[in-house]
Amino acid sequence: MNTTLARLQVLQRQTGAQPTRTAATAPRSAARTLPAGVAQLRALLRLREVPTVAHRANAADRVLPGTEIAPGLYLTCARVPGDPLPTLLDGTFDRRSFIDPQRVLFFDTETTGLAGGTGTRAFMIGAARWRDGALEVRQLTITTLAAERAMLAEFARWLEPTTILASYNGKSYDAPLLRTRYRLARMADPTTGLEHVDLLYPSRRRWRGVYENCRLCTIERRVLGVVREDDLPGSDAPAAWLTYLHGGSARNLCRVAAHNRQDVVSLARLLLHLAA
């Protein structure tokens, strides 16, 4: 809040633009020609110069796991062996009758922030499903903004009309966020109309007051005995991706991917636990 229209007019005069002389029209015609350069605008607005923080990393540190299935879109696949599953799971914990495990798709997104609204995007989508006696984990990561369309299209291909989504707080967070992204990309939202088991609510019903909170990492440690090593806190995820985007090291982004993979694995185990 420290500029005036007048400063602008001075700058214009300095740049050789015609000074505006009619009082009534001055404010409108004045700003039609804005400062030519960022430095000039910064001076006009008296904004501080912010040094760019990105440290260019060497090529070896920039390697991401997986396959680049479209420009800027990486896919990783992994299989986590597990015990044989029953044909049907008891869905009472989520106030439904039975759940066909073959239809369930666990998913979790990593996003550029928690601010909400149209400015937040997912840069990573992790998903898991039971296939052939194992948990099949697939993760999509974008390394350019333009790759978002391809990521959304790929994720849409993983969903079928019979898919049951499973998530942790996905009804309030991940699904609406993806809906916004599909809308902005002018693509149909593939999650619309799908059944969705959000494990946060049954977990809260069962463990509220029992453990210190009902965050997924608490529940998986207390209930499933999962101990994470070298875990990157979720709040550091946006910075990890931005660092990579600006040409920095992939190290923390790989840790985000590990974190995300563990999330969907834990989701699957938690569902089995709740249904048991």
Place this chain on the structure above:
Amino acid sequence: MNALPSPSTLPAHRIDGAALAAHLEGKYADRITGAFTLPAVPAHWAPFPPGLPTAVVDALRVRHVERLYSHQRAAWDAVERGEHVVVVTPTASGKSLCYTLPVVAAAMQARAKALYLFPTKALAQDQVAELLELSRAGDLGIRAATFDGDTPGDQRRAIRVNGDVVVSNPDMLHQGILPHHTKWAQFFENLKFVVIDEIHSYRGVFGSHLANVIRRLNRICAFYGASPQYILCSATIGNPQEHAQALLGAPVTAITESGAPAGARRVLLWNPPIVNPDLGLRASARSQSNRIARMAIKAGLKTLVFARSRTLVEVLTKYLKDVFDHDPRKPARIRAYRGGYLPTERRGVERAMRAGRIDGIVSTSALELGVDIGALDTVVLNGYPGSVAASWQRFGRAGRRQKPSLGVLVATGDPLDQYIVRHPEFFTHATPERACIAPDQPVILLDHIRCAAFELPFADGDTFGPVDPKVFLELLAEDGVLYAEGGRYEWIADSYPANAVSLRSVSDGNFVVVDRTDGRQTIIAEVDFSSAPLMLYEGAIHMVQSTPYQVEKLDWGGRKAFVTRTHADYYTDAIDYTRLKVLESFDQCVAGAGASHHGEVHVVRRVAGYKKIRYYTHENIGCGDVNLPDLEMHTSAVWWQLPQAVLDGLFTSRQDALDGFLGAAYALHVVARIAVMADGADLQQSVGSGDGAWSAQADASGRGRLRALAGGAPALGAIERFTPTVYLYDNYPGGIGLSEPLWQRQAELVARAMALIRGCGCRAGCPACTGPVLDDTLDPATSPKAHALRVLAALSAA
């Protein structure tokens, strides 16, 4: 003192506004400096348009509307032609039907959606009630709802999906709707009309912000393939079409001929009688307003008194309550209405007024807007509201029942007031003020381009309104807020930019007033940030519905003031002063023997203390200190300086020179406000040194006193470089374009100020020219008035 006689001399039976006017004019001819009659205007009718659905016609007939006023039909026709429209007609001329008809017709025929924006939540609620009433009358099935900060979360989704008409405010659109536009996809896809009422209130900073919010709205609509038509409404201003076009950035058709009938209106300009001719001192406006209102209410006329400050509202309310509400068992006949009351309290006053249960209401400009309070007979303005347009709008509150009504403007000692009542022709002939916005002000632009980039990415070649946003986008990319890739600028920061941009002011956070009497913890009022230092200092008497509370403790950081009920027989008035420092001169020119500049200044405003003023006698019975943080801003200003050598030649002492500068500043401020039609609050004057080392103010006797940076009073002779400076500055952070035009006209202003002072009949200076001077023994040749003329003559080119 020159009291009015007892109202019992009036006819005892109920009279109308014309009769009261005649009575006042007969009795107080010497106080009435101007009187005009606005004759009754007959209605101009037009038939319902053929395209209006029969069900709507039936609904209107149920509500006894058998045909339209000509302007309502003209608006329909223009909308049908696909044009943006601005309707400019007086208060209570049926403006809302101008947009209701096309909106309702389109909703019924094509399930088209409409977005209404009102400047306040109260007006939004009125509008929804009216729409639903019409819908019920004709079983039209129109779904209308308000959407603002008070809308419960569980209703929001239903409103987004099902609302035909969503009624909101610019702040909510900016912070709550546009940044979540994907949730509103269905709404935007079908959005056909955007209605913005009261556009005269979107001036200056607020208007400049709104123009940018509209640019963002249009961007979002384009994304969903919609290009809504705008229907705007305004009270009378000098440039409605130009203002509407500046807000929309598109051609707009103006409809300015009202077809609504109006009762005859008598308007009186009232100057309180002089009580001391040498000093130019007059009886106070508030005692005169109080008595005129008292006479009107006793005569059975529903009366509205407008006062310029919240404190004055409370004082006048108390005076009227002392007469009409002394029996606590009966419902109140007198109520106060102002910003800062809780919404429920205001709704209550509005309802009581509409129902006719209140006989007198005292208000600030809060009632200037289209809040529906029903019919009134008399409007008293305690002081000139600062513009001709606002005066007429307030007078327009009276005479809704098409019977003769009365409006009285009571002048205060304020020079602008005195100028107006002494030049009645100005009041009748002046074109109403022009609304002015600066949507391309770079700070505002940067804020909204940031918000817009959050809502939708910018691609190379995209424009923002008429602006090429490239340099702003590059700046935001440099700061890591946006990421440039493949010719697109995408939002990548983890923040919600709209929350950091307030459309109305730069200040953050209202203060709440907490009543702690007898261990209570009740919130009784809210005060906006910029008013808080003037109203909530410790020791202040804070009044709510003229009940006095004393501020015991102010929690500045927590934005809370704790008060207890008190029975003081005085009220308090803050003493504040302002110091300016030149940051940069953009342009300068020769002004006589000195120079006139235009540039950027740093303004510090400090509340130094307060006075206690006893009711009725208005005597000063004490004072107190205030210790609050300074309010600071950068803004633009025009200023005049004379070199020290010239001063030494003109004046025998520095005190004389200082008095001259104070008088010149006073007079320049008067003529400048009239020249650019500025509200008093928007353009301010000050005298100080160019480097901000000291500022000067007139003391109680009218002589100049210095205040130094640290707060002490330096000796005049001790100042090394004595460069007194007259400043006129924009009272908005960042400036709002008033001072540059003033600088262009600086020679004319100096000449006008000289003419003002020369033409004034006082001896040594008075509130109408150079400011009040108490000492009536001064030699006219060495009075502040003469010194002011010397300063102005030295600044004049001749």
